[in-house]
Amino acid sequence: MVETVLSLQGLSKNFGALAANNEVNLDLKQGEIHALIGPNGAGKSTLIKQIAGEITPDAGAVYFAGQNLNAVRSVKRVRAGLGRTFQVSSLITEFTVEQNLMLAVMGAQQRTFRFFKRFTQDATLRQQAQHHLEQLGLQGRSDVRVSQLSHGERRQLEMAMALALKPKALLLDEPMAGIGPGGTKEMTDLLARLKAQVPILLVEHDMAAVFALADRISVLVYGRIILTGTAEEIRNSPQVQQAYLGEEAP
Amino acid sequence: MRREFWINTVLIGGLLGVVVLAWLLDEPFIITLSTKVVIFALAGVGLNLALGHGGLVSFGHAAFFGLGGYAMGILASHAQSFEPLQLGPLVIEGSKSMPVIWLAALAVSALAALLIGSLSLRTSGVYFIMITLAFAQMIYYFAISWPAYGGEDGLLIYVRNGFPGLNTLDPIQFFLLCAAVLGVCLFLVDRLVKSRFGMALEAARQNPQRVTSLGIDPYKVRLVAFVLSAAITGLAGAIYADLNRFVSPAMLSWQVSGEIMVFVILGGVARFAGPLAGAALFIVLEHFLGGLTDFWQFWLGLLLLLVILFARGGIIGFLAGERRHG
Numbered sequence: 001m002v003e004t005v006l007s008l009q010g011l012s013k014n015f016g017a018l019a020a021n022n023e024v025n026l027d028l029k030q031g032e033i034h035a036l037i038g039p040n041g042a043g044k045s046t047l048i049k050q051i052a053g054e055i056t057p058d059a060g061a062v063y064f065a066g067q068n069l070n071a072v073r074s075v076k077r078v079r080a081g082l083g084r085t086f087q088v089s090s091l092i093t094e095f096t097v098e099q100n101l102m103l104a105v106m107g108a109q110q111r112t113f114r115f116f117k118r119f120t121q122d123a124t125l126r127q128q129a130q131h132h133l134e135q136l137g138l139q140g141r142s143d144v145r146v147s148q149l150s151h152g153e154r155r156q157l158e159m160a161m162a163l164a165l166k167p168k169a170l171l172l173d174e175p176m177a178g179i180g181p182g183g184t185k186e187m188t189d190l191l192a193r194l195k196a197q198v199p200i201l202l203v204e205h206d207m208a209a210v211f212a213l214a215d216r217i218s219v220l221v222y223g224r225i226i227l228t229g230t231a232e233e234i235r236n237s238p239q240v241q242q243a244y245l246g247e248e249a250p
Numbered sequence: 251m252r253r254e255f256w257i258n259t260v261l262i263g264g265l266l267g268v269v270v271l272a273w274l275l276d277e278p279f280i281i282t283l284s285t286k287v288v289i290f291a292l293a294g295v296g297l298n299l300a301l302g303h304g305g306l307v308s309f310g311h312a313a314f315f316g317l318g319g320y321a322m323g324i325l326a327s328h329a330q331s332f333e334p335l336q337l338g339p340l341v342i343e344g345s346k347s348m349p350v351i352w353l354a355a356l357a358v359s360a361l362a363a364l365l366i367g368s369l370s371l372r373t374s375g376v377y378f379i380m381i382t383l384a385f386a387q388m389i390y391y392f393a394i395s396w397p398a399y400g401g402e403d404g405l406l407i408y409v410r411n412g413f414p415g416l417n418t419l420d421p422i423q424f425f426l427l428c429a430a431v432l433g434v435c436l437f438l439v440d441r442l443v444k445s446r447f448g449m450a451l452e453a454a455r456q457n458p459q460r461v462t463s464l465g466i467d468p469y470k471v472r473l474v475a476f477v478l479s480a481a482i483t484g485l486a487g488a489i490y491a492d493l494n495r496f497v498s499p500a501m502l503s504w505q506v507s508g509e510i511m512v513f514v515i516l517g518g519v520a521r522f523a524g525p526l527a528g529a530a531l532f533i534v535l536e537h538f539l540g541g542l543t544d545f546w547q548f549w550l551g552l553l554l555l556l557v558i559l560f561a562r563g564g565i566i567g568f569l570a571g572e573r574r575h576g
């Protein structure tokens with residue numbers, strides 16, 4: 001039997017009268033990409049934030065590697081192995097690309113409280129940062145300040161930082177948004193390669209990418225999961241067609 | 251960066267030049283004034299770590315400055331009266347030795363910062379400013395109403411404390427000692443800012459959410475920075491009290507918090523020599539403009555306003571002709 005890494009049980013979150021997440025059950029198994037799709041405002045990002053611990057659920061629980069995370073702060077969840085990227089790039093904008101990655105490597109090593117040695121002379125930090133830089137094709141951009149990066153490059157850097165943490169599960173909130181067809185192709189290839197190492201919960205609007213990558217797909221509409229199934233099942237579901245895919249469906 | 255290096259060199263060289271000249275011309279008052287610049291700069295170096303590098307706008311650093319001052323006053327007064335200090339079962343001998351007093355000042359202000367910081371760092375922005383101010387005011391009123399160490403009148407120490415191998419009563423020797431302490435602290439803070447920890451602190455200032463998502467706790471990073479920052483300002487307080495041979499609640503007042511902040515902002519937030527430039531300018535204005543007009547603080551205020559509006563990098567940034575990290 002394939003091991004379940006992450007499991008959400010009856011997760012609910014209300015913003016005032018709005019039920020952003022309504023009794024969501026979902027799980028992520030070792031070796032799979034589980035895509036979460038749904039129209040704008042369906043509550044996908046809210047779900048990711050609850051898993052990451054940024055938002056406290058009103059009801060339900062998040063289980064990660066069998067442990068209930070409800071009382072675990074977000075920083076501890078990261079240390080436990082939950083890596084993520086943000087829908088809107090969240091980077092240290094005055095740092096260079098390399099420095100952002102060095103920070104990520106530092107987080108992975110859990111060796112932050114070093115006060116004397118210059119980080120620019122920290123060989124292990126630089127080597128590992130360089131490795132993750134190359135993994136995402138950012139070599140050559142190493143000394144560029146993040147504020148000078150293109151949108152696509154920022155998305156790549158986000159991914160590189162998430163991978164530098166060597167996560168046991170990855171939460172990706174629209175990694176393909178706005179990176180262009182070439183970028184989408186590269187990101188799709190990368191995720192396809194990655195899933196053997198780390199299971200991925202993928203929030204994505206790009207249906208071609210989702211159908212190409214996902215082992216399972218869950219459809220979120222108005223905070224509720226209306227269906228979970230394979231690409232085939234989702235594509236052929238009249239319910240999903242009506243609620244979401246509409247004319248986009250192939 | 252090159253240009254800023256030369257500006258710093260000129261600044262430090264200029265100060266040393268003034269002191270050497272004053273020493274040759276036998277002008278002890280100028281040496282004492284320069285010593286004051288160095289001590290204020292040291293207090294600013296402490297605050298600059300929290301405010302400049304950590305983005306923690308503490309309006310309560312007078313608490314640490316004053317606690318350092320009282321660490322000196324209390325230890326020296328017990329040595330002066332030959333009565334040990336009784337803290338419950340703990341009996342502490344008084345001391346007239348600067349290294350001992352400095353260690354006490356570092357420890358006391360760091361401990362206070364640990365308590366104050368662990369509560370106030372749960373807030374941010376205006377709330378952080380107000381809560382640090384509130385803590386400092388609490389300590390200020392406590393000092394005023396506590397009669398054991400002079401209350402409102404403060405504590406007078408008859409003879410300046412000693413340092414092994416030096417005659418601290420000689421203005422030039424005391425100046426050099428203070429300058430050496432400032433030099434060591436500037437060096438250590440500069441290394442810290444460029445270390446792993448400094449990187450995390452800077453990142454936490456810019457984007458705490460991102461830092462958290464990398465498994466680094468911004469709260470812890472800030473708390474450590476706040477404690478180190480307070481310890482340096484506390485050390486400056488102990489030395490300042492020694493300069494005056496006097497400590498009083500005035501050292502704990504909010505005006506002092508404001509002045510330390512002025513050194514940092516005037517000189518250049520997060521700049522290596524910002525606090526030194528700020529403190530030097532402050533003393534020059536206070537002394538020379540204060541001699542001409544009672545309203546020198548008006549001109550200081552105007553200058554501060556201009557710096558904040560037009561030179562975000564303070565004087566150093568302005569002279570270097572670049573913005574921060576430029």
Ligand SMILES: Nc1ncnc2c1ncn2[C@@H]1O[C@H](COP(=O)(O)OP(=O)(O)OP(=O)(O)O)[C@@H](O)[C@H]1O
Nearest residue numbers: 015018020038039040041042043044045046047087
């Ligand atoms: N902090 C908040 N306070 C109030 N309402 C919120 C908050 N965050 C999200 N919402 C609302 O909750 C709903 C779900 O938002 P969410 O960002 O999770 O949607 P999403 O599925 O990620 O949408 P998109 O595809 O546009 O990213 C939206 O109606 C949004 O306006």
Ligand SMILES: [Mg+2]
Nearest residue numbers: 044045046087
């Ligand atoms: Mg979203």
